[in-house]
Amino acid sequence: MAKKNNRRRFIKNGVLASLAVTSGVKVVYGANLPEDLDIIGLDGNDAVYPGKSDLMTVLNDRPINMEAPAHLLNDALTPSEYFFVRNNGLPPTDVNIDQWTLTIEGESAQSKKTYTIKELKAKFETVNYNLTLECGGNGRSEFNPPAKGNQWSTGAVGCAKWTGVRLKDVLADVGVKSHAVYIGYYGADTHLSGAADKEPISRGVPIKKAMEAESLIAWSMNDKDLPVLNGYPLRLVIGGYPASCSGKWLERIVIRNQVHDGQKMTGSSYRVPCKPVAPGAKVEEKDMCIIEDMPVKSLITAPKTGATIRKSQRLPISGKAWTSAQSIVKVEYSIDFGMTWQSCKIGGSDNRYAWQKFDASIVFPEEGYYEVWARATDNEGRTQPVILPGWNPKGYLNNACHRIAVRIIA
């Protein structure tokens, strides 16, 4: 993987150096390049990823999917350049933020209304929340038998400050009929096949989830416009559910009188067996249930795996823990492969669905190879397994404890 990253840096640096020569202007970041500019690479598909760091691990370039190595997620709020990208189609180009509109309609809507972003800002209370978004398939690469799809390691997660209006305020303005069951979103991204009549993805959430105070229609991430690859200019942000529920390049919301049946709501997408199954089992589609709450999870974000220290030194560790429940109440670490666990100091959070920091300072008994494992527990008493959680055909919801390698020398 490191090799790929280096290759990408090489290509990008080469191009930027070239641009500096041809245009006479120093181009510092790829983000300044035109969004639709493709630059050829080894397989003809390598692109410059606007607003994203070279240090990200690219899993797929059509559609773009990239994740952050754990040590890049050490900031209190994830900088946009380190925020993962899980695209299903191709992002829209030529976005005009002033002319962008959001339409709300559907069987269970009392009216049909369309808002510009300016109107959303003027008409509804602007709110800020720190919300964690995690891809439902984060950790998929560890499942065995393997599941198809992007082979996410641990980095399809981030926590940012999101600014927008509450989804429930906008829904109330349109009017929600009593038989409403679900909301579904439609975005301006286009299907990979180029078919104009195909949606790349159109998911949603139960109406009860849509009505939570933290469910947002957001136009800003970390006090800036949304990154191009993360939904610019408008998106849903719904904490605690798979991030695929938080539709990007948001153009339309439908209030449904049934469970939304858009792309990747049906079949086996974002679903797990309703009842536990043995690894490798065949599961009928009728026996697959939609994922709602994401499990409790944590990551050691400092130091980067591979740290070597001397026996006389203490190892400071730091990380993030998150849950779809109310809060994280405990984070522990183990340096003896799970035989004993010690408590970390945990920080608070400004609101529900924000991740919480944890820290510890570790003394090692002797020289040698160690792994530091971390596990979080939430207020509902749920914690993380040290092996893989229940196997499922599509490889969702892996919240096995994170591990880093550490070496102690004389």
Next chain:
Amino acid sequence: MINLENKNGGLRQHWLFIVFGFVPLFLLCTGSCNNTPANNKSEKILSEAELEEQRLAKVQENWDLIEDGLHIRTGLKDDEHLQLVIGACTSCHSAKLITQNRATREGWKQMFLWMYETQGLPDLGIHEPKILDYLAEHYAPEEEGRRKNLDMAAVEWYMLEVE
């Protein structure tokens, strides 16, 4: 879609020219501009960059170069069905979606069914069994238990500065 491809194709040609036109300049730059801290690795990075430059140049010279059993442009494994696979799969998605996945023949078949039903993949007809053979042979699952060891080969050991 076809128009879009043509447009990108045109751009790619253009940028390819620029990239290769200035490769020597870039190499100069890595030598003189890259004096950032933590640079005891620079030699390794440079050599990988050089390696990549060589590989890019090779692809430029031979679009379908095979080396050590790998198709250098896509990273796909070489065999008699390689071009069939490139044609059938990579017009819609990146070859990375193949090379990062592992499945049995039946597992790959299920992915085909999903692409037929939901993603607009045209019927592959007589080619389908050949492509399935290719995928099942080269991208088969490995037995790895309930949780693998950390990948020691991937760990880059470093001295951590602590107080």
